[in-house]
Amino acid sequence: MWARTLGRVASAPDLPPPLGAFVDDDGCTFAIMAAHATGVELCLFGDHETDGPQRIVPMTDRIHGVWFVHVPGVQAGQRYGYRVHGPWRPDQGQRHNPAKLLVDPYARAIEGDVAWVPQVYGHVVNESFSGDPAVRDDRDSAPFVPRSVVVDNDFDWGPHEQPVEERRVPWPETVIYETHVRGATKLMPGVPEHLRGTYAGMAHPAFIEHLLGLGVTTVELLPVHYFVDEPALAHRGMSNSWGYNTLGFFAPQIRYSAAPDALGALTEFKELVRALHAAGLEVILDVVFNHTAEQSTSGAMLSFRGIDQGTYYRLDERGHDIDVTGCGNTVNTRHPTPLRLVMDSLRYWVEECHVDGFRFDLAVALARGRTDEYDRDHPLLMALRTSPVLSRVKLIAEPWDVGMHGWRTGQFPPPFGEWNDRFRDTSRSFWLADVAVPAHHGHGVRELATRLAGSQDLFGTDDRGPLASINYVASHDGFTLADACSYQQKHNHANGEDNRDGHGDNRSFNHGVEGPTDDEEVLANRRRSMRNLLATTLLSTGTPMILAGDEFGRTQRGNNNAYNQDNAISWTDWDLEPWQEDLQATTAYLIGLRRTYRVLRQATFFSSHPRPGDGRVDLLWFGRRGERMTWESWEDPASRTLQMLLLGEDVHGDSLLLVLQGKPTKSVLHLPIQEGSDHSYELIWDSTWERPDPAGGGVVSAGQPVTLGPTSVQIYRVR
Template sequence: MSRELPPAPGMTLVPGGAEFAVYAAHATGVTLSLDDGHRERRVELEGPLHGWWCADLPGVGPGTRYTLHADGPVDPGRSLRYDARTPLLDPYARALDFGGSAVVIDPTFDWGGDVPPRHPWSSSVLYEGHVRGLTMLHPGIPSHLRGTYAGLGHPALIEHLHRIGVTTLELLPVHAFVSEPALLQRGLINYWGYNSLGFFAPHGRYAAAADPQGVVDEFKAMVRALHAGGIEVILDVVYNHTAEQGIDGPTLSWRGLDAAAYYRIDAFGRDVDMSGCGNTFDLCHPVACQLVLDSLRYWVGEMHVDGFRFDLAVALGRDKNGDYDPDHPFLVALRTDPLLSTTKLVAEPWDIGFGGWRTGQFPPPFSEWNDRFRDDVRTFWLSDVASVLGGGPGHGSRMLATRLAGSQDLFGHGHRAPTASINFVTAHDGFTAADLTAYDEKHNEANGEGNRDGASHNRSWNHTVEGPTDDEAVNAARRRSIRNLLGTLLISSGVPMLCAGDEFGRTQYGNNNAYCQDNEISWLDWRWEPWQAELVDQVAALTRLRREHAVLRQRRFLTGDPVYEGGPADVSWRSPEGAPLGAQEWEDPATRSFSMLLGSANAAETDILLIVNGQTHPVQMTLPDIPGRQRYRLMWDSAAEEADLSREDERGFGDQVKAAPCSLQVWASVG
């Protein structure tokens, strides 16, 4: 072998052809099968060179299809099961055809001066959505573009994102994936996409284009269009496991090339499963770690995405002993890489392994999905209200107040800030906001698992009727609860994330695990009833308040100290009578009404008063004094069906205002 070092991994175009390299350190031979549409040929790769098998490939260019075949030992105790008859995918494939082959693409694209929006975390509003689900039923998008990357880049969707104040679109997985055999046997498919087949190739079924090159170009055009509209693109990426599942699953790529390098394997050659999906990708191995980092750099450098949400991120930070390490080499690489460290990095801070719950334990600059925010907000506005109405106890207000203030209990260490908390009340996994108010129990029968799948403890409340009802009093109460959930989300310190469709009260008919429902259960229905259109206006009003008032976008944790000499404290908490709340009140489960005054750090800006009434009856709330101010103006009230902010409801200091049962109000200082 004339080489001293292998070429870059995967297929790299060079003048007159291509270079190729694949890692398979335990193989005894690797063959590349090529098909350029005119002839097929097989090339025996040279190797292993530092574990890599390589070749120069004159004449190979865009459009060439290829697969790999690896030969080697069969030793289950070392997780080696080579079979030269099995076609394997290149782990670095940039595109896949519908037959399962990798395809060489032309990487050039006219980006037209594309510039990433780069919204600061403190000004960001995330919107989690699915490529197909967002637009499959959208009447403003041409039918042939619905459910595609092109559909996401259509002006009709961008206009809606602008209307509701979204800055950042977080997409469920777009890496090429396949459906699990067990799903196919039930006549279903994997809809969410958490079953990766390749870390570089965009999923072909999400494109209007019919050819692999067109799929890649369409994805790039989507990003370009969203950027032109000021919308960032974050990808939900699944590097913790792959579609190969356990040893009884299909051999598609990594397992057939070098399972011992790519997967966590125990002393008996069995997969260590920390994902719940049969295998765990081993980022302790340099080659596996390099593969994931190269994938991330590709999506930023070549596809222009703005960041990533890492599925089951704890699994990516486990050391050789299986313990989570915030200074794991992979996490250090993300924090120090000149390209990746400038993007938005979001961790899902748990996996199913031992000690897998790690919310608040990722290093900066990571932000994290805050499941405690989800649980505490649901508890206060839903399950506790149901308990109180039934004569039982609640949990009081302390935890809700902690979430409103930015979750300092979780993130107030290690040079972190409120923006480390990605606040959410719903996500793709679980009930929608509307279903949280309409169902006490999950209804997942359509998934074919006997309703055993999905979470059973949802902190939901059906408002006394399970499912849809014609009872207007029940429906009105449900609508107020939705407004309470979304209002709390959008005025809390931290970074809010809306689940697509919650802004107009979409339902999944009680299914809280719609991972296999590529149909009307999961697709957003854009035909709105009047109350749904009004809810959209409510969400737009709340994001506008967030944009216009800096105290709702805290960059630092609140201290209770004056923001300037003679000015108000950055935060103060009051009882309904206007007295400061003490420790005894905070610990009292009966405390369910309070106000939170956020003092502006600039005398020229506005202070904000939040009034929270979690009682099931009206409460008179006293408006506290603000040094240097004169009065308050009501900006938003969850008890109001309409989001009209033009009303001039102004009150003076010391005035009492009525907070409706189970309601949230936002007041701004005037003068």
């Protein structure tokens, strides 16, 4: 409705139109925030024109720093860009340069890519891209940069698309599947070849059936916002595969589209969301608002830096970037303009593209206050918490950045969930790193128990509850699950950085052989370790997340930073061996246990009052001899056995015993006796099983001894 009355509203002397390009019956209104500019030109391009604009339209109307113009006859599909005039005062943070064609920060579609030539820089550089950032370059960049594209919002969501609150999967039921649009289906045989690696490929029934077969509820997509390759990668003939280098926060990445044009990419993305919703699955986007693709002041001028650098980026008193992201710049969310950009982008993806939530990359960088310290009451966090739209979708923080005091796990306010790196490190240490060293160098079981029970030490304030803990042992960033069990060291040589990139603290264990091997004993131990880690992730209290392909042991050949590997290293290989099919069946079985037993889906900590529908659960801990854990056993660093008894209100149908045995040899233990209760235990899963056994493992009386295999997990139903 707003777009169809733009002509009247835009003529009001005190109210600018919304930012971006909005079509109406008569044409299109363009609006851009450039508060320090002295003039702005809208450049309209033809369908195939690359060397110059078809038409230049001066934007003469300005209100509150917003420049705008209504252009009759312009409709969806029009390609455009901006040239911004203004001061060139680098030491004061101003770098206006009208020779550079700039992408609209609010463009709903973007096509083309950056050609990494000296002309795309706002300052003079040589062929090796070094130069003086203070000297302006007046060469035209238009032939070498992307075009913004006008869109409309017409899309048929169909009669069955529900409002976001009605289709929302409750947090206790949520199981997240982190995946990459291109990598997920690039090699998937059930998807037609021309659709593989695209939004349409991910929307294909073959991929959706795989998700439903696993039992996951929520698909978390690595960045789909329009991004460009870093110049260093382009010069090495490589590309950014992950996409954490955003240039357009409203436009879907056209590289992931089977459709050849930007409008088709937007439609195709919406079709993907519609297909996943029809299958009952949520869609979460991994969003990168902490920095942009323009890098530092010595980088290219593609959009924000030429529009109003001092507004969009955090700068010091000399006009240099304050970088807490490791990517050259930090978006200045303390200022209303970029804060509004973030909020408008998020609302757009929820309201127009129907996504169900967001994972915020390097979220601490978004929430640093005016003195650059982390502020849990930062304006952006406050805006998200109070938004009637965004406070009702899933919000997940990556709770760190690379700046000083950047680690903030557990310190984000509700309703945020957070990636729990302490869960990852503790789980890997217990099952992998501690097995590779003598027992007296281990960490015991105390912290493992804390993570199994929902990490109350991290998430116990503000009535947040354990579901705020996103429990994972592998993500896109680091070793895959299989590689954590197969490699002692990272092997990132293919990245072209002499193996210097990637994290060195992997808490991994190769089980005696680095990488591929034909040793069946080593392979069996690795497979059991994978099952142990999957069970720890999927059965712990909190919200589980698994990395795509970990359900069947996908490898990246030891590469723990495959951000630039758009090839078989990072693509999911669907040609499964028998052991991989077994592991996939195990993953689905464990997710099914979580769905079946309410004691595994607690919304409150065990010492707290239950929330509605949560039920009352008692949590008891026992040692190897079936005795209650004592202070001495909790503090013993050599302790490697833990029994976790979850007693629901219906003891006979909803109670489980989880037994974790971390010794590299077989171990005999006694199952716990509950005073005043006549009960036994039915073994329903054992991580020494290569495949789940529908018949189970028999019934054992309380207090009776059982034998556990080396480094293994057993799950019993209390009878």
